[in-house]
Each structure stands twice: as structure tokens, then as C-alpha cells.
């Protein structure tokens with residue numbers, strides 16, 4: 179069972195101890211039943227030894243049960259912790275393009291729903307294990323009482339397990355279908371959160387969304403779950419009936435075929451009745467265990483697909499970003515977005531470009547011409563499908579990709595703002611931050627204390643300025659801005675292009691600016707124009723009067 183494999187991976191030694199304690203606990207339960215049977219079959223007052231044995235077994239059961247449960251609880255919690263950390267690490271180690279293809283909703287469904295389902299079930303695994311141990315110990319006791327009756331009983335049990343597992347497989351297929359719908363549900367939840375304004379402002383859109391999208395998916399999710407769980411319920415009811423059929427056989431049919439002493443028969447009946455409770459518990463847990471197995475498969479399939487790509491991060495490379503370099507060269511690099519409909523595929527490149535320190539380069543072009551894609555390729559977030567990137571004749575590949583990315587400070591158009599300067603721990607971080615906050619006219623809005631920002635709840639333009647503060651603090655050799663100025667007011671736009679970019683250039687930084695603001699193109703040392711994924715023109719320092727060449 180995969181859940182056990184998950185626990186084994188966490189700590190096989192702890193699992194062995196826990197199972198041994200569980201088996202011991204089960205053994206003491208069977209011992210208690212045997213002792214009760216012996217006492218009942220005697221027609222005289224109990225001997226002192228029996229009483230002390232009873233007390234001793236009770237104590238042993240208490241201790242073994244407790245030890246086994248605590249060990250398994252610790253183990254299951256550790257397994258969940260490891261799973262969460264591993265999955266997050268795998269996500270961060272996966273190529274950006276692969277994550278984009280899975281989609282935020284797919285990742286969120288796994289990180290929240292699946293992990294929670296597994297977590298809820300792994301907690302019950304200890305109790306299931308102990309109950310299995312009790313069942314096994316009782317079976318051993320039954321076989322000791324009478325081999326023939328035991329054989330009949332065990333064949334009955336196999337019949338029960340077989341007739342239970344067939345519907346269980348069917349139920350599992352329905353739960354899998356329900357899980358597929360959950361991915362779609364998460365997509366709709368994202369639409370609800372991110373599209374609240376659009377849904378609120380348009381009644382018919384909201385109604386169509388609720389009835390045609392959300393309700394349809396949620397109903398399909400419910401339907402598959404109801405069918406799956408109903409099959410489980412039917413199988414569990416059938417299993418319960420089987421117990422009583424077994425007891426009926428034992429009491430009414432077997433004695434007519436084979437002479438069995440009444441003491442053994444009553445011991446059998448008592449043991450089987452005692453077995454009902456642990457077996458019922460195991461069966462009642464089957465739906466959750468099956469759901470957890472479906473979730474684990476989903477996590478593993480994601481984890482595996484992530485692992486197969488996650489060779490990006492090489493921790494043993496030096497991450498220094500202050501190494502002097504002279505030329506960054508893209509040699510015929512390409513990237514393609516493949517869509518279901520072939521005619522909507524987009525291919526960027528092959529692109530041949532060179533960048534140098536202290537250069538201010540504008541990357542321009544119409545919407546969808548490939549500027550942001552090129553930025554992701556240059557910064558090493560996308561790996562070129564063909565072609566190579568060289569930094570001073572050093573080929574960038576998996577071995578130095580992590581180091582290469584440390585050369586860039588980028589503010590993407592869909593940037594994310596952390597409310598703490600993570601990974602920036604220079605002694606005068608707060609002083610530097612305050613200086614930049616003043617420079618970017620944010621000091622009246624945002625304060626900083628020990629690298630923690632007082633707020634990030636700002637206007638879009640202000641949030642972009644805060645992202646620029648982070649980029650300044652990173653102080654890396656290459657800066658990239660993807661339509662940074664598009665949300666700035668005209669005054670600050672002017673400051674950005676004519677002062678901030680020029681200052682960065684003066685400090686020897688390579689500055690790559692994706693922009694539609696043609697009134698500032700004259701500031702560039704070079705302009706790279708993209709059209710349908712191809713570099714059309716490269717202009718060198720064109721000057722203010724010629725900047726209308728882009729019209």
C-alpha cells in the first residue's frame with residue numbers, strides 16, 4: 179500500500195517498532211479473549227493466576243497500544259511534513275514552462291486538497307494497523323481452537339475480501355473521476371477570486387458562470403463522489419452481513435456436519451463477535467484510504483513529472499553574482515508554445531543577440547510579438563529549445579543555470595511582491611531601503627523594520643516601485659524591466675526613463691527594458707524590435723529626432 183510506502187520512506191525503523199508494538203497490542207487483545215473464554219468455560223471460581231494474568235494482559239495492552247499509536251502518529255505527521263516540503267521544493271526546482279502548463283489551479287489542488295486528504299488518512303493509519311493486528315491475532319487464536327472451523331472461517335473471510343475488493347475497485351475509479359473534477363473546480367475558484375469585480379458588475383456573466391461553469395463541475399464532482407461512496411456503503415453492508423452469515427454457519431450448519439464441542443463453538447462465536455468492531459473500523463476507513471490513495475497518486479504523478487525535470491538546481495555551484503563579465507550572447511535560441519490547435523502555436527526565434535555591461539537596451543514590438551518570452555529566455559527562466567546562451571564564452575547549461583540566474587534582477591509585468599526582503603541580509607539593509615523608498619517617493623507610505631515592509635497594500639504603480647526597490651537592493655549586474663513604467667504617472671515615468679535607468683547604466687549595469695513608451699526610445703544605446711517572434715531590426719543609438727522610425 180502506497181501509504182505504508184510513504185511511512186517507510188520517512189523512517190523504516192520507527193515504522194518497524196510501531197508495527198511490532200501494534201502486533202504485540204493485537205496479541206494481548208487475543209490473549210484477553212482466550213483468557214475470557216477459558217474463564218467462561220470453567221464452571222468454578224477463577225484461580226488467582228487467571229486474575230493476575232488478566233490484569234497483566236490489560237496493562238500490557240494499554241502500554242503496547244499507547245506506544246504503537248504514539249510512534250505511528252509521530253511517523254505519519256513527519257511523513258506529511260516531508261511530503262509538503264518535498265513537493266514545494268520540487269515545484270521550485272521545476273522549469274517555469276512546465277509549471278505554467280500544469281497551471282496554478284492544478285498545483286493548488288495538489289498542495290491543499292490532496293495533501294490534506296492524505297494527511298487526514300495517514301493519521302488513521304495507526305488505528306487501522308492496530309485493528310489489523312487484532313484481527314490477525316484473533317485469527318491465530320481461532321486456528322488454535324479448531325483447525326477445521328478455522329479453515330472454513332478463513333475461506334469465508336477470503337470470499338468476503340474478494341467480494342469487497344471488486345466493488346472497491348469500481349468505487350476507486352469513480353473517486354478518480356471526482357478528483358479530476360476537483361482540478362476544474364480549483365480553476366473556477368481562482369476565477370471567482372480573481373474575477374470578482376467582473377462577475378459582480380455583470381449579472382448575466384455571473385449567472386452563466388455559476389450555472390454553466392461552477393455548478394456543472396461541482397455537480398459532476400458530487401455525482402462521482404456519491405456513486406463511489408455508495409458503492410463503498412453497499413460493500414460495507416455486504417461485509418457486515420457476511421459476519422453474521424459466518425456466525426450462523428458456525429452455530430447452525432457446522433455442528434450438523436462435524437461434531438464440535440460446545441465450549442469451542444461458544445469461544446468461536448465470542449471471538450467473531452469481538453472481531454466485528456475492528457473489522458468494521460477497517461472497512462469504514464476504506465473510503466478515506468481509497469481517497470488518500472487517489473490523492474497520493476496525483477501527488478506522485480505531479481512529483482514524478484516534476485522530478486523528471488527538476489535537474490535545474492545545482493546546489494554545489496558558487497552563487498556569486500559579482501563576477502566580472504564582458505559579453506552575454508544568445509546564439510540562435512528558440513522557444514515554442516505548443517497549443518492544441520496547431521495554427522495558434524507561437525515560435526520565438528531563432529534569436530541572435532549580444533549584450534554588454536553598461537548598455538541600455540530597449541526591447542520593443544507589438545503585443546504578442548514575444549518580448550516577455552525573450553525576457554524569460556534571457557534570464558534563464560525558460561531553457562532554449564534550440565540554440566545556446568553564453569556568458570563570456572561559458573555555455574549556460576544545467577550545471578551553471580542556477581548561478582546564471584543570480585546575475586539578473588527582473589521586475590516582470592506580473593511580478594510578485596514579498597512583504598519581507600528574503601535572502602537579503604546586508605548589515606545596512608534598512609538604511610539602504612529607506613534611501614530607495616525616499617528616491618522612489620514611497621517613504622510616506624511604506625516603512626521598513628529589520629527587512630520587513632509595513633505594507634504591500636498599495637496602488638499598482640506604487641507596488642511596482644516597491645518591486646523596483648527590491649531589484650535595487652539585489653544589486654545584480656543585469657537589470658530587466660518588463661513594461662515597468664506602464665502603471666506610472668507621467669512625472670514618475672519621466673524620472674524612471676531619464677534618471678533611474680541612466681543611473682543604473684552609469685553604475686555599469688546592463689539594463690534591458692521592455693517598453694511601449696516610444697517617446698523615450700531615444701535614450702537607448704540599442705533597440706531590439708520583435709515582430710512575430712523574430713528580431714526585425716536592431717537600431718543603434720538612434721537619437722531623439724529619429725525615434726519616430728517605430729511608428
Ligand SMILES: Nc1ncnc2c1ncn2[C@@H]1O[C@H](COP(=O)(O)OP(=O)(O)OP(=O)(O)O)[C@@H](O)[C@H]1O
Pocket residue numbers: 278515516524543544545546547548549550551552
Ligand atoms: N503561457 C503561455 N502559453 C501559451 N502561449 C503563450 C503563453 N505566453 C505567451 N504565449 C504566446 O506567445 C506569444 C508571445 O507572448 P509574449 O508574452 O512573449 O508577448 P509580448 O511581446 O510580451 O506581448 P505584450 O506586449 O502583450 O506583453 C503570444 O502571442 C502568445 O500567443
